[in-house]
Amino acid sequence: MHNPSSPYVPSRPLSLLVLGGTRFVGRTLVEAALAGGHRVTLFNRGRTAPALFPDAAGVETVLGDRTADLSALDGRRWDAVVDVAGYEPEVVRRSVAALAGRVGRYVFVSSLSVLADQATVQDESGELLDLDGELAPHQLYGARKAACERIVLDACGERACVVRPGMIVGPYDPTDRFPYWPRRFQRGGRVLLPGAPEDAAQFVDVRDLAGWILGCVERQRAGVYHVTGRTLPFGEFFAACREVVNPAAEPVWVGGELLLRAGVDPWMGVPMWIAGPECAAINRVDVSRALAAGLTYRPLAETIADTLAWDNARGGPAAGTEGLTAEAERRLLDELT
Numbered sequence: 001m002h003n004p005s006s007p008y009v010p011s012r013p014l015s016l017l018v019l020g021g022t023r024f025v026g027r028t029l030v031e032a033a034l035a036g037g038h039r040v041t042l043f044n045r046g047r048t049a050p051a052l053f054p055d056a057a058g059v060e061t062v063l064g065d066r067t068a069d070l071s072a073l074d075g076r077r078w079d080a081v082v083d084v085a086g087y088e089p090e091v092v093r094r095s096v097a098a099l100a101g102r103v104g105r106y107v108f109v110s111s112l113s114v115l116a117d118q119a120t121v122q123d124e125s126g127e128l129l130d131l132d133g134e135l136a137p138h139q140l141y142g143a144r145k146a147a148c149e150r151i152v153l154d155a156c157g158e159r160a161c162v163v164r165p166g167m168i169v170g171p172y173d174p175t176d177r178f179p180y181w182p183r184r185f186q187r188g189g190r191v192l193l194p195g196a197p198e199d200a201a202q203f204v205d206v207r208d209l210a211g212w213i214l215g216c217v218e219r220q221r222a223g224v225y226h227v228t229g230r231t232l233p234f235g236e237f238f239a240a241c242r243e244v245v246n247p248a249a250e251p252v253w254v255g256g257e258l259l260l261r262a263g264v265d266p267w268m269g270v271p272m273w274i275a276g277p278e279c280a281a282i283n284r285v286d287v288s289r290a291l292a293a294g295l296t297y298r299p300l301a302e303t304i305a306d307t308l309a310w311d312n313a314r315g316g317p318a319a320g321t322e323g324l325t326a327e328a329e330r331r332l333l334d335e336l337t
């Protein structure tokens with residue numbers, strides 16, 4: 001379990017239904033809930049990690065496919081359901097129809113990708129993507145999430161809590177966006193850093209997110225919350241990686257224009273690097289509402305060290321899923337510096 005220093009302190013035991021629960025955010029939420037003494041029912045197909053939470057004190061798994069049939073949950077009640085992994089409006093509509101009357105609170109894990117305008121700083125009142133509007137392919141995910149939010153809010157009203165995380169990082173991260181960096185600094189040598197030190201970064205440790213969600217359930221919070229980290233300069237993030245992991249590593253900044261001209265894709269061409277005025281505010285999201293509702297952040301050094309420990313324990317990402325291969329990085333450094 002990866003919650004040794006969670007700031008979340010439970011005040012009363014809860015019964016929770018988690019739709020999903022075995023990959024990243026859900027898995028961390030379940031670990032935090034169990035550590036906090038709550039009772040947890042997981043609903044999933046038993047495919048992603050079937051043996052992860054053997055039925056034991058405090059946890060049970062009910063098997064089912066939410067796209068088809070939730071009847072295995074019939075006749076039960078919970079203090080709250082947390083829908084961690086809802087992506088399709090029709091699937092979320094089905095879950096809401098089956099569960100809204102049998103839970104105290106309905107928490108839906110959405111995404112900041114619902115925001116229509118990523119060029120200017122937004123709070124929770126920002127306009128959302130519309131599934132019926134004109135959408136670029138990369139906006140479909142956010143538009144679907146926005147439609148899911150609407151279904152939950154319409155059906156559950158004051159009992160609904162919609163959580164919009166930004167980039168989520170930490171142990172169990174299935175993407176190689178954040179884990180790439182501690183691992184890269186560990187390898188040492190010349191490390192290609194994308195963009196400029198003053199560019200903005202913003203992300204939230206999955207354990208801080210999970211603890212905050214549990215606190216919201218306990219305090220019966222309702223409404224919509226942007227839940228991500230504080231905005232920090234990219235340079236500060238890389239300096240922390242270097243300091244925590246390997247002070248001998250040699251940072252080499254390569255400007256965004258150069259990377260774009262070399263045909264490197266923002267987002268994953270070099271992990272976490274973004275470019276272009278249309279996403280100028282993507283790492284400057286207003287989180288004051290979540291902060292006022294108790295969101296706290298563990299030290300960045302802890303997130304870096306724990307992510308690296310987890311990444312090393314799993315032996316790094318599977319071949320072909322790395323954020324940037326050593327060979328591709330070397331080629332870029334040779335070409336551009």
Ligand SMILES: NC(=O)c1ccc[n+]([C@@H]2O[C@H](COP(=O)([O-])OP(=O)(O)OC[C@H]3O[C@@H](n4cnc5c(N)ncnc54)[C@H](OP(=O)(O)O)[C@@H]3O)[C@@H](O)[C@H]2O)c1
Nearest residue numbers: 020021022023024025026027044045046047048065066168
């Ligand atoms: N990563 C980020 O940076 C980021 C940023 C913003 C928002 N988010 C949001 O955070 C959430 C992350 O989800 P996660 O993958 O970490 O959640 P998770 O709950 O840890 O894992 C996904 C779960 O869904 C279950 N599942 C998948 N299809 C299912 C089906 N048809 N019926 C029943 N269960 C099913 C999987 O189990 P089985 O396969 O065994 O069924 C698994 O337990 C998502 O909502 C995402 O949109 C992520």
